[in-house]
Each structure stands twice: as structure tokens, then as C-alpha cells.
Amino acid sequence: MFIKYLIVIYILFLLIVNCSNPTSGSSSINKEQDSTLxxxxxxxxxYMGRFIVENGLRVESFYPAETTTSIIFQEYINKLIEENNIKDTLIKEVIxxxxxxxxxxxxxxxxxxxYVYDLESSSMLWLNEESIYxxxxxxxxxxxxxxxxxxNIEKLAFxxxxxxxxxxxxxxxxxxxYCISFVNSVYRYSMAEEYLLSFNCTDLSVEDSPPDAVPFNRILYFKPSEVIDSLFKNAKQLYEQYDSLPK
Structure with missing residues (x-):
């Protein structure tokens, strides 16, 4: 158990060292130690689940206030494209x-x-970018x-x-x-709770908005273990570095 703990600490050390300069090179993310997917x-x-459209085009969208998060997301998607030799280009659009x-x-x-889904049995139709339902x-x-x-590497990345x-x-x-907000979340809350507990976080508690609130928001509070505390400090450092870049 002690050896496994040291391995996790070493992984976090590599993550922290690797994100020290987000503007240098094609990517600031450690390709060996961080699970891109x-x-x-x-x-x-x-929000209400993953929205999937037949032959869909949209990977993801972000609110205007999420500009910094979207930049980090874009870098990871480009890394996913490179690692998996996906023959396509990611197009960014501000609508x-x-x-x-x-x-x-x-x-x-x-x-x-x-994801688990079945388009054939769905009664929902969506007007795509070619104006076809x-x-x-x-x-x-x-x-x-x-x-x-x-x-553990995949859990930490998630x-x-x-x-x-x-x-x-x-x-x-x-x-x-030390909290995470889940707005109309479907599956990520249960995964987060399980993973935080697996890294020995304690004092987990939830604060829910009123049942009739729209949207419904659940906030998960926790006392982090040393591993998770280091991970989230690393995440904050990465976020602040990208947030300081010209938009």
C-alpha cells in the first residue's frame, strides 16, 4: 500500500513539473502520465446526459465565462487527436x-x-447543421x-x-x-464520489438545491487526502496559467 502511495505521489510530481509553462512547445501535458481520454x-x-446526434459534429460547447476551461479542453482534444491518429481537425467557433x-x-x-446509447430506438429528432432531421x-x-x-492514473485524470x-x-x-458542483449531472457525481473515496478523502457531504429548482445543483464537499490536495493544486496552477494568457 505504501509503495502504491509513493507511485501516485510521483505521478503528481510529473504532472506539476510538466505544466510549468503552458506556452512552450505544442503541448504542456505529460503524454506518458496523464490519461487524455x-x-x-x-x-x-x-448536463442531462451526453447529447448524441447521428453523425454528430459538435464535440462540446462552453459558456462565454468558461473561456479558460475551453482553451485547456482544446489542448487536450488536440492531444487526443495526435495520440490516436484521428484523421480530422478540431474547429473552434464562437457563436x-x-x-x-x-x-x-x-x-x-x-x-x-x-457512452451507452441506441439511436435506432430513440424517438428524438434533431435538426443538424445541414437542416436535416x-x-x-x-x-x-x-x-x-x-x-x-x-x-489510478485514469482516476486522477478524470x-x-x-x-x-x-x-x-x-x-x-x-x-x-474542496467542493465540486454538479448541475443536472447524470453520471459524473457517482464517479467523483467513488474516486475521491478511493484516494482516502474523508468527510464527504452534499448540499442540494431545492427539489423543484431548475436547474438542480448538487455540491459535493470533501476533505482531501494529500494526493487529491496535490492534484487540485496542480489543476489550479494549470488553470491560472492559461487564465493569464491573452484571450
Missing amino acids: YFILGIIDD QSGHIEFNSRKVTEYINNC VPAVRSHALKPEITNNVD LKGLYIRNNLGSDGNCDST
């Missing part, structure tokens, strides 16, 4: 409302393949092969992505360093 699954929104959208059919397909569905779960046998979006970039929903 699990970071993305942590940072990606699950009239100020929302930031990222589009790529092949990246969207890659990420959607992590196509099947759509909201997935409420990741596939078992994604959630089963998750190793929690790091989640913390960046749902604490550091949550526009005031969290009132503490």
Missing part, C-alpha cells in the same frame, strides 16, 4: 451568443463511443469498459478535468476549494 471525460459536460463550440465529426464519434438521444451512462477497472470545469471554471457555483 479520462481527463476529457471529466471535463466534458453531462453570436458568445458560446464557444468545438466541432469535429471523427472526434465526436470517438468520444461518443465511450436526424435521430438524437441523451446517454445517461458510460460503457462498462470505460468505468470498470479504472487505474478528477483533474472535472475539478477544472466544475470548481475552478464553475462561475461561482462552488464556495470552497
